[in-house]
Amino acid sequence: MTAAPGAPLRIALLGTGWIMDFHARAAIEHPAAEPVAAANWREPSLGRFSRSYGIPRTTTDWRELADDPEVDAAVIGTPNALHAEQAIAFLEAGKHVLVEKPMARTVAEADAMVEAASRSGAWLMVAHCFRFHPDVRALRARVEAGELGEIVKTRGYGAHARWGPSGWFTDPELAGGGALLDMGVHAIDTTRYLLGDPQPERVCAAVGARYGDHAVDDDAVLLVSWSNGTNSVIEAGWWQPHLGGLEADTELYGSGGYARVWEVTEPPEGYQHCTQPMYSAQFAEFVGAVAAGRQPRPSGEDGRVVMRVVEQAYASAARFDRGGGKRPVRPGHPSGVPRTPGDRPHQGRR
């Protein structure tokens, strides 16, 4: 199941788009890992990717790698619709998996992934990357030390101002949802991490397509009540006219004071919110935990909690929709609308 003691963890990279560049660099720079193979459905980007990073083996059939005894683990960065199928195949073959956020499209898919990990004994980690940002970790340490007292409420968001993704991200079948599933999951997981990983007890939400003519949502506002008594307002968006901060942020209101992860109201020119060190630290947790024989965090269970919040939010929005949103919300689900006739199969950002 795992590389011989002392040997590097042999990694297969699935998908060769935007996020996989970060994972490839992290794998190359990590002394105890080796990116041995890459898979993508399209040859051109697969070829470019493997040449850039010197990855020796490529295939357009990712299943070959799940069956390959020369592969110990997989990093999955494909469209959301593929996450569950790919993760389960690798886990069932005894290989560890780091899967991108959102871990799946639905709680049912997340359940199947968690069950596959528990059956196989291989580790499943979900790439909720903001847990590895030093500023988020610093605020978590202040909360843990009791500096803010009891956290009464939080306000957080993950959103894009004046742009939104296209391609498969707005294809209901491939993405499973819109801004809530794409950006909202960052805010949900960061909030939960800062609070010490409570469970969601109640979720109430309004979710819709308000800024553009997408078949998935581009605006979501959630109220989440957690098992520790904190209430969280969480927002997700694409194409917002304004952010009032960076691409994601969380504010904490405690009985002993207030804190915000990033005290920034206007991002400086050329600012990159997500940089290589955050992804490298995330990758190091995966490799380090596998080597130590312990569960990497955030785990499949952590990812599943985020999916529960998302699913409850979509359900809540459907229940309370009184026609205020131009178009709800989650095609393929009872609350959603069918694919629009103009939808094409997309190729994502690359």
Ligand SMILES: NC(=O)c1ccc[n+]([C@@H]2O[C@H](COP(=O)([O-])OP(=O)(O)OC[C@H]3O[C@@H](n4cnc5c(N)ncnc54)[C@H](O)[C@@H]3O)[C@@H](O)[C@H]2O)c1
């Ligand atoms: N943690 C983060 O900060 C972060 C940032 C971006 C993306 N992501 C996540 O990573 C995953 C990939 O996103 P991305 O931005 O790299 O997307 P992308 O569009 O840049 O890349 C997607 C990859 O999947 C392939 N692909 C596209 N459609 C496909 C299909 N129908 N069947 C098989 N393969 C297909 C593409 O060729 C490409 O290699 C998503 O789950 C996304 O949510 C996470």
